[in-house]
Every structure is written in structure tokens, then in C-alpha cells.
Amino acid sequence: MSTFLFSQANRNVTSRQDRINQAEQTDQADQADQADQADQSDQTEQTEQTEQTEQTEQPKQTKQADRRKNDVPVGASRPAFLAFFHFLLKPKRALTFGTAFLVGVAVFWALLGLLEDPLAGEERWDWTVSITDRHGTPLREVLPPPDRRLEKFSLSEFSPHLIEAVLTAEDGRFRFHPGFDPLALLRALGQNVSAGRIVSGGSTITMQLARLSLGQAGSGRTITRKLKEIWLAVLIERHHSKEEILSFYLNSVPVGGPNLGFGAAAKSLLGKSVKNLSPAESCFLAALPASPGRPGRLSPAQERRQKHVIRRLADRGHLSESEEARALAEEIVFNPPHRAFLAPHLMAHLAADLGEDPPRLLRSTIDLDLQTSLENLAAQTVEKYRGLGLTQVALVVMSVPEREILAYLGSADFFDGREGQIDGVVVPRQPGSALKPFIYAYGLDQKLITASTLMNDEPEDYLFPGGSYSPRNYSGQNFGPVPVRTALASSLNLPAVNLTAHMGLDEVLEFLRDLGLTSLSEDVSHYGLALALGGGEVTLLSLVDAYAALADGGRLKPHRTILGDAPALEDASLNSAGRQVVSEETAFIISDILSDDAARATGFGLGGPLATPYPSSVKTGTSKNFRDNFCLGYTDGFVIGVWAGNFQARPMGQISGLTGAGRLWRAAADLMAEFRPPKKIVPPKGVEIRSVCPVSGLLTGPNCPNGRREYFLAESAPEIQCDHRHDLFVRIDRTDLAARPPESGGSLGPTSPASSASSASPADSPSIPIVGLSADFGFVTPKNGEIYAFDPGLPEEYQMLEAVVQLSDEVDELVVSQNGRQIDRRNVSGAKRAAFSLSLQKGRQVLKATALRAGRTIFSDTAVLTVQ
Numbered sequence: 109m110s111t112f113l114f115s116q117a118n119r120n121v122t123s124r125q126d127r128i129n130q131a132e133q134t135d136q137a138d139q140a141d142q143a144d145q146a147d148q149s150d151q152t153e154q155t156e157q158t159e160q161t162e163q164t165e166q167p168k169q170t171k172q173a174d175r176r177k178n179d180v181p182v183g184a185s186r187p188a189f190l191a192f193f194h195f196l197l198k199p200k201r202a203l204t205f206g207t208a209f210l211v212g213v214a215v216f217w218a219l220l221g222l223l224e225d226p227l228a229g230e231e232r233w234d235w236t237v238s239i240t241d242r243h244g245t246p247l248r249e250v251l252p253p254p255d256r257r258l259e260k261f262s263l264s265e266f267s268p269h270l271i272e273a274v275l276t277a278e279d280g281r282f283r284f285h286p287g288f289d290p291l292a293l294l295r296a297l298g299q300n301v302s303a304g305r306i307v308s309g310g311s312t313i314t315m316q317l318a319r320l321s322l323g324q325a326g327s328g329r330t331i332t333r334k335l336k337e338i339w340l341a342v343l344i345e346r347h348h349s350k351e352e353i354l355s356f357y358l359n360s361v362p363v364g365g366p367n368l369g370f371g372a373a374a375k376s377l378l379g380k381s382v383k384n385l386s387p388a389e390s391c392f393l394a395a396l397p398a399s400p401g402r403p404g405r406l407s408p409a410q411e412r413r414q415k416h417v418i419r420r421l422a423d424r425g426h427l428s429e430s431e432e433a434r435a436l437a438e439e440i441v442f443n444p445p446h447r448a449f450l451a452p453h454l455m456a457h458l459a460a461d462l463g464e465d466p467p468r469l470l471r472s473t474i475d476l477d478l479q480t481s482l483e484n485l486a487a488q489t490v491e492k493y494r495g496l497g498l499t500q501v502a503l504v505v506m507s508v509p510e511r512e513i514l515a516y517l518g519s520a521d522f523f524d525g526r527e528g529q530i531d532g533v534v535v536p537r538q539p540g541s542a543l544k545p546f547i548y549a550y551g552l553d554q555k556l557i558t559a560s561t562l563m564n565d566e567p568e569d570y571l572f573p574g575g576s577y578s579p580r581n582y583s584g585q586n587f588g589p590v591p592v593r594t595a596l597a598s599s600l601n602l603p604a605v606n607l608t609a610h611m612g613l614d615e616v617l618e619f620l621r622d623l624g625l626t627s628l629s630e631d632v633s634h635y636g637l638a639l640a641l642g643g644g645e646v647t648l649l650s651l652v653d654a655y656a657a658l659a660d661g662g663r664l665k666p667h668r669t670i671l672g673d674a675p676a677l678e679d680a681s682l683n684s685a686g687r688q689v690v691s692e693e694t695a696f697i698i699s700d701i702l703s704d705d706a707a708r709a710t711g712f713g714l715g716g717p718l719a720t721p722y723p724s725s726v727k728t729g730t731s732k733n734f735r736d737n738f739c740l741g742y743t744d745g746f747v748i749g750v751w752a753g754n755f756q757a758r759p760m761g762q763i764s765g766l767t768g769a770g771r772l773w774r775a776a777a778d779l780m781a782e783f784r785p786p787k788k789i790v791p792p793k794g795v796e797i798r799s800v801c802p803v804s805g806l807l808t809g810p811n812c813p814n815g816r817r818e819y820f821l822a823e824s825a826p827e828i829q830c831d832h833r834h835d836l837f838v839r840i841d842r843t844d845l846a847a848r849p850p851e852s853g854g855s856l857g858p859t860s861p862a863s864s865a866s867s868a869s870p871a872d873s874p875s876i877p878i879v880g881l882s883a884d885f886g887f888v889t890p891k892n893g894e895i896y897a898f899d900p901g902l903p904e905e906y907q908m909l910e911a912v913v914q915l916s917d918e919v920d921e922l923v924v925s926q927n928g929r930q931i932d933r934r935n936v937s938g939a940k941r942a943a944f945s946l947s948l949q950k951g952r953q954v955l956k957a958t959a960l961r962a963g964r965t966i967f968s969d970t971a972v973l974t975v976q
Contacts, residue, residue: 225347226321226340227356235260236372237466239458241476242512242671246448248455250462251366259371263355267385270370272426273394274358277417279313280424283350287314287341313357314341316397320360364396379443387431388438391417406440414440451479453518453531454669471671473512478505478783482515482776489752489772490520496761498737498768502532502751504652505780508659508744511667519755527755536627536645537751540765541582541599542729542738543620543642545698546654548596550619551607552694552821559697560805560818560826562589563603566956566968570609570637576964577637579605582730582764587710588954588970589892591805593701593818598711599728601641608640616640623654623689624664642729651740652749658698659725659742661792662690693794697819699725700789702741712766717774722786724777728765735759737769741777743786748776796825803893806830885919885959886969888912888941896948897976904949911944911971913957919967921960927953948975 236257237250251257263271275282281289289312296310311319318340322333344353363373370393374382378389385393392406395413406414415436422432449455451474458472486501505515518531551557565587570577581601587594595603608616613632617639620628628635628644635644649667657664663686690698701707702725705714712718718726718741726741737752737760752769753760760768791797798820801812808815809830820826889912890896898904913922915936922936924944936942946955952974959967 223343223346226318226343227348235468237459237462237468237470239455239470239472241451241472241474241479242514243476244471245450245476247450247472247474247476248448248452248459250459250466252368257366257368257372257376259369259375260359261371261382263351263358266358266370266382267390269387269390269426270382270385270393271354271358272424273387273390273417273421274370275313275354276420276424276426277391277394277413278316278397282313282354285312287318287343287345288312288338311337312341314344314353316361317341317344317353317356361397363393370394376444377442378440386435386438387418387421387427388414388435389440391415391421391435392440406442450476451516452522453529453533454513454516456529456531458669473514473669473671474516475514478779479515479517481779483517485772485775485779486517486520489768493752493760493763493768496763497754497758498752498760498763499754500527500530500532500752501769501772502535502648503772503776504533504649504747504749505776506652506656506667506747506749507784508656508742508746511653511656511665512671513667513669514746516669530755532751532755533649534647535755536647537736537738537753537757538642538644538731539646539651539738540642540729540731540736541601541604542651542727542740542765543625543640543646544596544599544604545658545702545727546620546623546690547604547608547611547616547640548592548701549658549690549694549698550616551592551611552697552824553691554611555821555824556611557592557607558805558818558820558824558826559593559701560591560800560820562591562805563595563600564588564606564969565590565595565600565602566970567602568606568968569965570605571964572636577605579637579641583711586970588972590710591802593704593707594710596698596701597704597707598709600711604640605637608637613637613639620644623657624650625654626650642731648738648749648751651738652747655740655742655749656747657686657689658695659744659747660686660695661692662688662695664689691794691821692792693821696789696791696795697821699742700819701725702727716766717770718766720774720777720781722781723788724786726770726773726777728770730765733759734761734763737763737765739765739769739773741773743777743781743784744789745784745786746780748773748780750776791819794822796820796822798825800826801830803891804830885916885957885967886914887955887957887971888914890955890971890973892971893973894971895974895976898950907948909946909948911946911955913942913944913969915939915941915959916967918961919959920962923958923960925956925958950975 235252236259237252238246239248239250240246249257279289279292281291289310292310292312294310315337318337321340322336348356359369359371361370362368363370364377367373367376371382373393373396374380374385374389377393378385380389392410392414394417395410418427418432418435421427422429427435451472454472454474458470482503482505486503489501490499500519501517502519503515503517504513506513516533518533519528521528548557552559557563565581567578567580567586570579579601582599586602587600590598590600590603592603594600613636617628617632617635620639625644625646627646627650628639630644632639653664653667656667665686703723705719708714708718718728720726722743724741724743726739729738729740730736735753735757738750740747740749742748750769750773752763752772764770796819798818799808799815800806800818801808802814802816803812805826807826807829812830890909896909898907911924913924915922920935920937922932922934922942923930924932926946931946932944934942952972955971955973957969958965
């Protein structure tokens with residue numbers, strides 16, 4: 109091998125010596141020609157002196173003789189260029205013409221300066237933007253328009269070897285021509301004529317810059333285009349120095365693949381800076397504009413051109429013989445850097461909205477370790493439920509105080525060619541019950557309800573022009589009057605619709621939009637009361653922003669995706685304290701309800717994925733026919749939003765927000781709890797704690813031993829004490845029974861063991877207000893939750909209970925049912941109350957009173973009691 113290299117080097121040296129000998133012979137011939145030309149010049153000068161002497165001595169001839177002397181043969185004419193040359197032989201004429209020519213050139217050059225600089229086009233960012241995660245780990249490189257990789261350097265930063273290699277390969281007389289090279293153009297013309305086709309353009313470096321400035325308008329090889337390039341090249345030379353032109357070229361010429369400039373090519377192909385290139389690498393890069401080839405390998409054409417450039421560099425004296433030999437023997441090693449594309453959905457959004465002047469380095473809010481872990485959890489969820497139609501998930505994790513997005517998944521796999529690049533974070537979908545916390549928050553802020561207010565959980569038909577709306581609970585069960593805490597935590601549908609109807613659909617819709625749910629852009633008639641159950645479409649990202657407001661004391665702030673100052677990329681209001689959309693007190697009460705696993709038990713049972721061992725508030729949502737799952741929850745430090753489903757909006761197999769999105773939410777929340785351990789939320793100053801009756805929602809009375817603690821807005825705390833009896837077994841008063849004949853039946857009523865006869869009649873007790881009922885309509889007795897007992901001394905069939913229903917002026921008919929069976933239907937127009945005698949059986953008894961008008965339901969009420 110060493111012998112081969114030595115022989116190769118000898119051949120190179122011999123070839124080098126031959127070229128030197130030829131150059132010496134050429135120089136000797138040039139010297140001989142110059143000597144001959146000098147002799148001829150001396151002889152010409154002697155002849156001219158002799159002629160001038162003779163002309164001085166001779167007398168002047170007549171004009172006629174002069175004309176005869178200058179006559180030419182008949183039919184012959186002197187060529188124009190000879191006549192012009194003869195005209196210029198006179199010294200004064202030559203001086204005048206030369207001066208005029210120089211002045212014309214100067215004026216022309218000055219006028220060129222008034223014309224537009226071809227390189228001063230529209231200013232746009234032309235550098236590669238690097239995006240990292242919050243810790244500096246690369247996530248993506250964004251190429252400048254039109255998607256070309258570019259690295260800019262000053263001229264002094266380029267390797268001298270590269271500069272000379274580029275000049276040698278592209279424009280040997282760059283430093284001397286005015287923008288175009290006549291000799292190069294003539295040479296190219298000869299080569300094209302010889303080949304019968306265009307094989308060379310004879311373009312200089314300046315003309316290549318002119319071609320780039322023409323863009324698509326200058327495509328195609330035509331004479332017109334070449335003339336445009338020459339003209340623009342002259343203009344470029346007028347506006348810029350040679351150093352500036354060379355710097356423009358080195359930084360902007362296409363150099364293989366998407367690379368613009370030799371700096372980008374050096375980094376992309378060789379993994380090196382342009383400062384540290386060897387002669388062989390410099391010649392390889394210099395050859396790329398004429399021979400791009402394929403990235404990552406040295407093609408035969410590139411190798412031939414590289415070696416040609418190396419030899420020409422040596423001929424021009426820029427490489428010694430030993431440097432030339434090493435350059436010819438050096439192997440080009442490709443070492444492209446790894447180019448990351450992580451957190452791809454968010455990176456795609458950032459790349460599409462970089463603005464006019466982005467920084468070269470953007471540090472995003474993403475935590476790559478958290479992002480990677482959640483991507484793995486998402487893939488596991490899809491794999492588990494794929495057979496049931498759950499094929500995609502989207503997930504966002506956001507810090508609460510800063511509103512920084514820590515993780516962002518738009519789909520289960522971005523690189524899935526079918527639908528992976530769809531971004532489920534920003535695709536509007538129906539959120540189901542995920543909107544309910546905001547509906548109750550609006551009611552609390554409007555002082556229409558408290559957390560203990562009873563809501564009517566019974567089916568009802570809502571009339572509207574052209575039809576009616578009859579919502580049902582997810583479970584199909586109804587629970588009668590329930591407190592707001594239970595209604596929200598257990599996600600009961602009917603109370604939410606009742607509350608929306610009472611507050612006004614227009615007001616509720618406007619409030620939701622004010623929360624940032626701007627995709628709810630249709631008129632109220634488009635949504636109807638179904639809006640309360642997620643009948644409109646919102647994005648996961650907007651929901652995360654809204655839930656973050658609940659977690660942050662009711663303040664709505666824009667989310668952040670970039671750390672540091674990036675005004676072109678982020679909302680200008682980011683530095684503000686946010687906008688108060690819900691009061692701090694209301695935000696706390698809603699958060700406390702959403703953290704109450706006991707209140708959630710009615711709808712979901714105790715425990716489950718939403719019951720975390722750390723303080724958290726969480727709500728699920730399931731759209732109609734299980735098409736979409738949502739689960740959103742938060743602690744004091746972070747908010748997590750999850751959507752699960754498929755991008756075709758196909759129904760899934762009984763996967764609810766609890767079993768689908770909820771389980772992924774729990775896994776993500778556990779991960780975040782390790783990262784930022786949650787703390788218990790402290791009630792703000794405007795919140796008061798009271799003990800209330802779980803049945804009536806009023807302050808605990810003497811007959812309410814099972815009172816529970818409840819939070820209230822200071823100005824909305826209840827002041828009335830419950831006076832209903834909920835703790836006693838009741839018996840039949842024998843004195844009362846003795847006054848009645850057996851066939852009329854006895855009367856069951858709540859009495860005290862100590863004093864049965866002295867208790868007030870239930871019909872005289874005040875009615876408990878229940879949202880969803882008319883202010884005047886409902887059971888007066890029995891009260892919901894009461895417990896009754898048969899008197900063991902009397903036959904059960906003779907023991908009756910009197911039920912009293914308070915009516916309103918709007919009611920035409922009243923229907924009463926017991927355990928789902930209608931027991932009475934009567935016309936009650938004009939009546940204030942209606943009484944029914946009920947025969948009871950042991951066990952749970954459900955009484956329902958339905959008020960009708962023109963055959964349609966307008967009010968309903970339920971009382972659930974227990975008979976022992």
C-alpha cells in the first residue's frame with residue numbers, strides 16, 4: 109500500500125513538473141513575442157518621425173492635390189471601423205473622445221447607483237431556528253422559507269481553503285471582472301456550439317447571485333435570461349464590494365439537498381464548521397453546486413470534480429505538492445448530525461407561526477422526559493382499548509401558576525401515516541359533562557344556588573318551537589331532589605339542564621364564551637338546552653385553559669409554549685395577571701366539589717380512578733353514543749386534559765370518560781404528582797363553613813343529627829334552620845285511629861315518641877325550595893328522606909299515609925305515582941293543594957307528583973321515604 113501511494117505521489121510530482129516546464133516554455137515564447145513587438149514599435153516610431161520631418165519641409169499642396177492624394181479606386185469603400193480608427197489618429201480627437209468615453213462611463217456608473225439593488229429584496233428571516241425543550245434538549249430545527257437549511261457566517265469565518273476552492277471552481281477572475289466575464293462567456297459559447305447543446309453558461313459568482321434574485325421568474329436557459337443575469341450582475345457589483353458579494357454567495361447558494369450556503373452544507377453533510385475544513389473537504393463542498401449528487405455519499409461525478417478543483421488549486425499556487433497529494437488521497441467522511449423531531453404536534457404549530465424575525469434559538473416549555481413518558485402511556489391505552497374503537501388519544505399537561513405547557517400529544521403516534529398528524533388537542537369535539545362545572549360556577553356567582561341547594565333530578569320535557577327536549581341521566585336512574593354537591597360530583601344530567609333553563613341559555617352561552625370556549629360560535633337555537641350536556645363542540649386545549657382558571661382562583665390566562673421573550677410567538681397579555689372570569693370563592697367551592705369522592709359515589713361509586721391519594725379535582729365527560737371521552741383535572745400545581753376516541757367520530761364500545769380517558773388521566777396525574785407533589789387548596793377569605801341538613805340543604809336543626817359540613821359564599825350562606833324530622837321512627841296515634849272507622853283506614857304520620865299528638869301537621873310545614881320545581885309546586889308531606897314505621901298493634905292494610913302536594917296556578921292536571929305506578933290523576937285547576945291517601949308497604953317508597961298543562965309536563969317533584 110505504501111509503495112502504491114509513493115508511486116502515485118511520484119506520478120503527481122512528475123505531472124506537476126511537466127506542467128511547470130510547459131508554463132516556462134510558454135513564458136519564453138511570450139517574452140520573444142514581446143521583444144518582436146518592441147522592435148516593430150521602434151521601427152514605427154522612426155518612420156513616423158521621418159514622415160513628420162518631410163511634411164514640414166515640403167510646401168503645402170493645394171486642396172485639389174490633397175483630394176487626389178486621398179482618392180480611392182472607383183467602386184471601393186473604406187471600412188467603417190478603419191475610418192473611425194483613422195479619425196482617432198489625430199491626438200486632439202483621441203483625447204476628446206477618450207475624455208467623453210470616460211465621462212460617459214462615470215455617468216453610467218453613477219446612474220446605476222440610483223437603480224434598485226437586486227439583492228435588497230423583501231427582508232425575511234433566513235436562518236435555521238433551533239427549538240429545544242425547557243432543559244435545552246433539541247426538539248426540532250425549523251428551516252427558513254422555503255424550507256431550506258441555512259447557516260450564516262461572516263467572510264472571515266470561512267476556511268481560506270474553502271474560499272479559494274470556490275473561486276477556483278466557479279469564478280477564477282472574480283476579483284477583476286465587473287460582474288460578467290467576457291472570456292468565460294466566449295468559452296461557454298464555444299463549448300455549447302461544439303456540443304450542440306447547452307453544456308456551460310459561463311456564469312460568474314455575481315451572475316449566480318443575480319439568478320437567485322430572479323427566482324422562478326428567471327427559470328430556463330435562454331438568451332433573454334442570460335442578458336438579465338448580466339444586467340443584474342452589473343447592478344450588484346455597483347451596490348456591493350467584492351467581499352460582500354463573495355459573502356452573499358458563500359452563505360446563500362444552494363449546496364446539495366435543502367442546504368443553502370456552504371456553512372449549512374458543512375454542518376449537514378460533514379458535521380463540521382466551515383472554519384475547520386481540510387483542503388479535500390473544501391474542494392468537495394466547492395464542487396457541490398455543479399454536482400449535487402445524493403446526500404451522504406460521494407458520487408463518481410463529485411469525486412472527479414473534487415479532484416479537478418484540487419489540481420487547479422495547486423496550479424494556482426494555493427496548495428503545495430505535498431498538500432495536493434494528501435488532498436487527493438484523503439477520504440471524505442460523511443457525519444451528518446442527528447436531527448430530532450420530538451413533541452411533533454406542538455413543534456409543527458411553533459414552526460408554522462415563527463413570525464417575521466424569530467430568534468435563532470427557541471426554548472419551549474416542554475419537558476421532554478415527561479413528554480416521552482406520557483407518549484408511552486398513551487400508546488398503552490390505545491393498545492388496550494383498540495378493539496373497542498378507541499384508536500386515538502390527545503393529552504395536555506399545563507402548569508397552573510405559569511400556564512406553561514409541559515407536555516402536548518395531538519395523537520397516539522404522530523408518525524402514523526393514516527391519521528397520526530391530526531392534532532386532537534385543537535380539533536373541536538363534544539365534551540359531554542365536562543362543561544358542567546362552569547354551569548354550576550355561573551349559578552354560584554349569580555347567587556342563584558349554593559353547594560347545598562336541592563336540585564330536582566327527575567325527567568322533564570322542555571318545550572320549544574317545533575318540539576321538546578327530554579334529557580335523561582347517563583345511568584338511567586333518577587334520584588329526586590339532590591344537593592348541588594351531589595348533582596355536580598356525580599354528573600347528573602337533569603339538574604344541570606334544570607339549572608341552565610332557570611339561568612337562561614343566552615347568559616350561560618355568553619359565559620362559556622367568556623371562559624375562552626370560543627368555538628361555541630353558533631346561535632343559542634343551534635345548541636338548545638343540550639349545551640348543558642356538552643351539545644356544542646370545543647377543543648381540548650380551550651378546556652384545559654378554562655379548568656386552569658378554576659385551579660388558579662378563577663383567573664383566565666393565555667397558555668405559554670415558549671420560555672423567555674418571544675413577543676411574536678406569544679400573546680402580548682402573557683405578562684398580565686389574567687382576567688377574573690369566576691370569583692375566587694366560587695372557584696374554590698367548585699374545586700372542592702370535584703375533589704369529593706363521597707359526593708361522587710351516587711354516580712360513580714366510591715374509589716375508582718378519579719379518587720387520588722393526593723388532593724385533586726377532576727371531571728369526566730362522555731359525548732352521545734360514546735363517541736368522545738374527556739377527563740380534565742387539576743391540583744394546585746398542574747392541569748391535565750385528556751381526550752380519547754377516534755378521528756372518524758365512530759361510537760366506541762361502552763367506553764366512558766371514566767374508563768377510557770379517566771384511566772389515562774390518573775396515570776398522568778400520578779406521574780405529575782411525583783414531579784410536583786400537590787398541596788391541599790386553602791379556602792379563601794370570602795368562604796364560610798356551615799353545617800347543613802343533607803336532606804333539606806338548610807342549616808342543621810335539632811332533628812338533623814347527620815349534618816355535614818358545607819362551604820358557602822359569605823353572602824349566600826343559608827340562614828334558615830331545618831325544622832323537619834328526619835331522625836325518628838313514626839308510629840300510629842291510637843287516639844287518632846279510634847276516631848276513624850276501620851274502613852276509612854288509619855293515617856301514617858311522623859310523630860315524636862314522647863309526644864305524638866302535639867306535633868304540628870305536616871301540611872302546615874314550609875315547603876323546601878328545590879331548583880327545577882315551581883316555587884309553589886311540590887310535596888308538602890311526606891318530605892324526602894323521612895322514615896316511617898307501622899304500628900305493630902294494627903293490621904298494616906289499615907294504616908294509610910296522607911300525601912299533600914302544593915300546587916301553582918299554572919297546573920291543570922296532577923298525576924301521582926308510587927314506585928313507578930300511577931295511583932291517581934285528577935284535574936286541579938284553581939286548587940292550592942291536593943291530598944292523597946296512600947297505602948304503603950315496607951321498604952323504599954318513591955312518590956312522584958307531575959304537574960301537567962295541556963297534556964305536557966311542566967313541573968315534577970319526587971319524595972323518597974322508607975317504611976319499616
